[in-house]
Amino acid sequence: MKTFIQALPKVELHLHIEGSLEPELMFELAERNHISIPYPSADAVREAYQFHNLQSFLDIYYQGANVLITERDFYDLTWAYLLRCQQDNVIHSELFFDPQTHTERGIGFDTVVNGIYSALNDGQEKLGISSRLILCFLRHLDEASAFATLEQALPHKDKIIAVGLDSSELGHPPEKFQRVFDRALAEGFLSVAHAGEEGPASNIRDALTLLKVSRIDHGVRCTEDEALVEQLIKNRTPLTVCPLSNTRLKVFDSMAQHNIVELLRQGLCVTINSDDPAYFGGYMNDNFIAVANAHSVTQNELAQFTFNAIDASFVSPQEKDRLRQITQSFLDNLPV
Template identity: 55%
Template sequence: VLLTEEDFYDLTMAYLKKAQEDNVVHTEIFFDPQTHTARGVAFDTVVRGITRALDDGEKQMGISSQLIMCFLRHLDEKSAQKTLDYALDYKDKIIGVGLDSSELGNPPNKFSNVFKRAQNEGFLTVAHAGEEGPAKYVWEAIDLLKVMRIDHGIKSIDDKKLVAELVRRQIPLTVCPLSNLKLRVVSDMKYHPIKRMLDKNMMVTINSDDPSYFGGYVNQNYIEVARALNLTKDDIHLLAKNSFTSSFLSDAKKKNYIDKVDVMDKELR
């Protein structure tokens, strides 16, 4: 049970060590403070434990990181507003806000006010949409919440107009294949739409979601998709580059990492 600052530190460090094994160099981590504050754990305890580990992870492993606070969508917007209040003291630690938890029956429009306020406070914004929920939720996330990035978003492929809009605006979609399989959003990895999304020039990336729960860290997600969909080296090269393009790193850091991906791609040909 996560109770103390050290508990959150240990959990975060355990993740970073696994990420290091997968040769991850940058990670943008989500956390759900409401899960813990509802149990009487102080918001400060959660954030301090996580961010101390992230700082040590960069010093000890060379993994840079950014922290995104998510609102639990099965709770009401009032609870989200209170959570945002807590986050205001940590703008130097938390770069953005997101939306996760049970998607069906909890559309993005439920949180339009808190997202507007978060943007006014200078936070970047993302939202889970279009995994278990319909393509309509993706529309709401980009039009009402005005998010910069969609988490999951695979149901977007069902709406041609939405696909065209996502391509036009190059809004990233952080796709999590093993999560999709575990939640039975796809019945078999061979039916996963990520290859079709890539072929339509959608800005898709491969991610691990909750890796310990869904059965694999980021490399395993790449492996499972590559095997099931017969991805080419060009596909994998583009997915790796997209992950940096879609990140919240500075343009200079994005270019640095993308250049490294290009060099490695040439070496492996």
């Protein structure tokens, strides 16, 4: 099954680019920018990646982002991720970035988005990996900060396809950002939101009704509400699930307890993603392999995760057809 997974074309819809900052690159950028970090080595950084909940992860995540200063830094960060996509046969990626993480410490919005977008363009041209970029508001900050960030994004509509909502879910429900999302939708952005990871199933409902999101990031706690599950199936609302992240952050005690395969078999449009792979121990192949090792899944079920992600992606119908053809061609040419 591992060989099949490695060759299977994949589409990633839930990836925080700051969360792909590997310790080695963190040290390289710290040295380049003359920034002190509180770890003596890359190994020491990895040893610190023992999280007991979302907040314990976020504390070190924001600390690591401090080494990102220049447009070149954001380019290098994104390019390193794209090389991992190439290695894992990811043919399309829709990635998040957190501008407030950087603008709050004096880094220009343009610096962030231009560095990332330049690498994404090169990824298309040099690696054949298509992509879309999603701006996420930090939900632990206030509405005014989100509105200010949206204003900064308006000159970059050609680069940003959607807005999202991430960071601490507990204590920061979707309704806190309803007005910001209304404005973003009026400006032509699509919308997504993290919901139903640490927070309750009601956050999923509220993200759908108040923020009018096209898909739910995580959403694994939907099973607390049977009517919600039926609604998600009926509307084919995508859930961008992150298996290794969920187990590392103790949303599930083990991969065997994870509900992603159960959700798939119920008919939900669930997808596999890596979230913050540098921190959670795995990129796309690692997540697929972890699910396959813990659950008795078939090749067709694993391929369905890719087809679901294609359906849920923010690309044109023609581009979806192209991605489906790539995936179907792979399946059709498997040895009997």
